[in-house]
Amino acid sequence: MTDTTAPIDAAAGSxxxxxxxxxxxxxxxxxxxxxxxxxxxxxxxxxxGGFKTLGELRGNSFGLPHEWQWSNYADILISQRYWLQxxxxxxxxxxxxxxxxxxxxxxxxxFAHVKFFGSGFLLNYFLVGLMFPAATAxxxxxxxxxxxxxxxxxxxxxxxxxAFGLGMSILLFRNFFRNLPSELFDxxxxxxxxxxxxxWSITLPLSRPIIATVGIISFVGSxxxxxxxxxxxxxxxxxxxxxxxxxYRGEFSTDWQLILAFVTLTLLPTVIVFFAxxxxxxxxxxxxxxx
Amino acid sequence: MSxxxxxxxxxxxxxxxxxxxxxxxxxxxxxxxxxxxxxxxxLLLFTVFVILPMGEAAWYSFYNWNGYGLPDQWIGTxxxxxxxxxxxxxxxxxxxxxxxxxxxxxQIPLALWLATMVTHRIKGAVAFRLxxxxxxxxxxxxxxxxxxxxxxxxxGLVAGIFNSFGMDAPFWLADRQVAFYAVLGVIVxxxxxxxxxxxxxxxxxxxxxxxxxxxIDGATGWQKFFRVTLPLLGSTVRLSVFFAVVGxxxxxxxxxxxxxxxxxxxxxTMVTFLYTFGVMRMQVGFGSAVGVVLFIICVTLxxxxxxxxxxxx
Numbered sequence: 001m002t003d004t005t006a007p008i009d010a011a012a013g014s015x016x017x018x019x020x021x022x023x024x025x026x027x028x029x030x031x032x033x034x035x036x037x038x039x040x041x042x043x044x045x046x047x048x049g050g051f052k053t054l055g056e057l058r059g060n061s062f063g064l065p066h067e068w069q070w071s072n073y074a075d076i077l078i079s080q081r082y083w084l085q086x087x088x089x090x091x092x093x094x095x096x097x098x099x100x101x102x103x104x105x106x107x108x109x110x111f112a113h114v115k116f117f118g119s120g121f122l123l124n125y126f127l128v129g130l131m132f133p134a135a136t137a138x139x140x141x142x143x144x145x146x147x148x149x150x151x152x153x154x155x156x157x158x159x160x161x162x163a164f165g166l167g168m169s170i171l172l173f174r175n176f177f178r179n180l181p182s183e184l185f186d187x188x189x190x191x192x193x194x195x196x197x198x199x200w201s202i203t204l205p206l207s208r209p210i211i212a213t214v215g216i217i218s219f220v221g222s223x224x225x226x227x228x229x230x231x232x233x234x235x236x237x238x239x240x241x242x243x244x245x246x247x248y249r250g251e252f253s254t255d256w257q258l259i260l261a262f263v264t265l266t267l268l269p270t271v272i273v274f275f276a277x278x279x280x281x282x283x284x285x286x287x288x289x290x291x
Numbered sequence: 292m293s294x295x296x297x298x299x300x301x302x303x304x305x306x307x308x309x310x311x312x313x314x315x316x317x318x319x320x321x322x323x324x325x326x327x328x329x330x331x332x333x334l335l336l337f338t339v340f341v342i343l344p345m346g347e348a349a350w351y352s353f354y355n356w357n358g359y360g361l362p363d364q365w366i367g368t369x370x371x372x373x374x375x376x377x378x379x380x381x382x383x384x385x386x387x388x389x390x391x392x393x394x395x396x397x398q399i400p401l402a403l404w405l406a407t408m409v410t411h412r413i414k415g416a417v418a419f420r421l422x423x424x425x426x427x428x429x430x431x432x433x434x435x436x437x438x439x440x441x442x443x444x445x446x447g448l449v450a451g452i453f454n455s456f457g458m459d460a461p462f463w464l465a466d467r468q469v470a471f472y473a474v475l476g477v478i479v480x481x482x483x484x485x486x487x488x489x490x491x492x493x494x495x496x497x498x499x500x501x502x503x504x505x506x507i508d509g510a511t512g513w514q515k516f517f518r519v520t521l522p523l524l525g526s527t528v529r530l531s532v533f534f535a536v537v538g539x540x541x542x543x544x545x546x547x548x549x550x551x552x553x554x555x556x557x558x559x560t561m562v563t564f565l566y567t568f569g570v571m572r573m574q575v576g577f578g579s580a581v582g583v584v585l586f587i588i589c590v591t592l593x594x595x596x597x598x599x600x601x602x603x604x
């Protein structure tokens with residue numbers, strides 16, 4: 001696959017003949033449109049499928065619905081479960097983001113600015129968390145949450161989520177704090193500010209970009225998370241939407257038109273927010289990976 | 292800057308000012324409150340919910356325990372023997388390996404190829420980037436459910452294609468031989484955009500002068516790509532492979548709506564195996580042992596990969 005890149009790269013990079021450039025353009029668009037089709041067709045057909053009848057899904061896979069079944073969507077939108085699940089997901093995500101930002105920025109600040117015995121060791125201690133997923137310790141985690149009486153509560157999902165995100169968030173915050181000009185620190189010190197003032201009045205206001213990055217990473221992770229709620233929550237009234245999809249599918253097993261409508265509606269907020277804030281979201285999610 | 296110089300002026304020897312500033316840091320107010328208030332909350336949460344559970348997994352893994360009372364039925368390494376003699380686990384191990392292999396051989400080259408295309412100055416390049424990244428932000432569960440529909444032999448899109456040719460539609464996800472390849476397709480669909488975006492960032496960081504210099508020296512497109520672009524993307528490729536490996540090892544959410552690990556364990560991954568055989572049956576000892584194996588694999592891979600390939604990054 002990589003082989004094909006070379007000629008294109010050459011044609012567009014150098015000032016090759018006009019006809020080559022034109023042929024390259026055709027080639028580029030043809031390839032991109034094919035890939036785009038593979039990406040978008042399952043999504044569009046899912047949304048359209050929600051407007052069809054079950055029989056039509058069988059006979060008319062790719063066409064527009066003959067008669068738009070608005071009721072498939074309307075029934076879900078007036079149902080309590082959809083809004084409840086969206087609300088649960090939002091609540092869990094907001095709590096997760098808030099706690100993650102607070103705990104990791106404070107911890108990262110000490111690592112970046114305060115010299116104390118064992119700081120190197122403690123930082124590495126947190127970074128151990130980067131190396132394995134929550135799933136490895138899911139059973140002891142379940143038992144711990146149960147013994148703490150947090151089973152079937154939002155906190156039983158939020159606290160482990162925050163804990164497993166700390167390694168990455170602390171690393172991102174610490175690197176950002178360390179790259180702030182050290183003159184700021186000296187200036188604040190000369191003006192008589194202590195660490196607390198410096199953190200609150202100088203560091204945090206300058207840290208909006210990294211707060212956004214960490215916030216986006218933990219929000220998206222929480223909003224989409226499945227395994228922790230699956231294990232920690234029992235009552236359907238507390239389920240976030242990814243669990244809700246699975247329950248819905250279990251209930252309406254072959255009524256695909258309803259399942260498709262439900263999946264579409266649960267994905268709608270993600271898609272809208274993604275296109276509205278694409279720059280920040282892409283930057284946030286890839287920055288977390290690169291740094 | 293002006294503030295620093297004022298610190299320097301106050302110091303007896305200007306050249307020693309940085310060390311004086313540093314020495315005085317120890318006298319800054321609030322060091323103790325910061326240490327007491329700022330670090331312990333994170334430390335406590337991390338220890339209680341990450342480090343202790345991992346240690347407990349190692350402990351429980353030597354017991355036969357259903358999770359109630361205290362673990363008291365010590366069975367030595369029996370759980371580990373059971374794991375490695377378990378056909379489903381071996382399948383899961385192979386599958387995780389295959390996912391990594393496909394990521395490296397198919398997904399990353401595809402991502403790199405697309406990245407070189409969407410970094411051209413053509414109309415719509417940014418729109419294509421966005422579109423390709425979209426599956427990555429969708430939840431794995433939702434993506435799995437969408438593709439369960441796509442692959443459905445009765446109502447799905449694949450069925451529609453087969454039917455339009457007058458053929459009987461296959462049930463790929465129910466076919467032992469095919470199901471795992473169908474799952475691999477979804478993985479590539481979901482994650483290539485993320486890797487592409489890493490490469491877009493990498494490509495944009497390459498100094499255009501280097502490529503122009505290669506042009507002047509008469510390098511062909513192929514030479515330029517393999518001798519200039521690709522070596523300069525080295526750290527991005529290594530990072531991309533790293534994420535493919537880490538992602539493979541924790542793959543779970545997408546498998547559950549697609550196949551749940553079936554048919555007859557053909558699409559099991561290590562985490563779905565842990566869930567099916569450890570969590571569902573409340574075999575805490577056995578499930579913990581699976582977790583420990585997974586942990587050892589993760590840590591070994593992460594350490595050796597970082598040491599061998601990423602030491603300069």
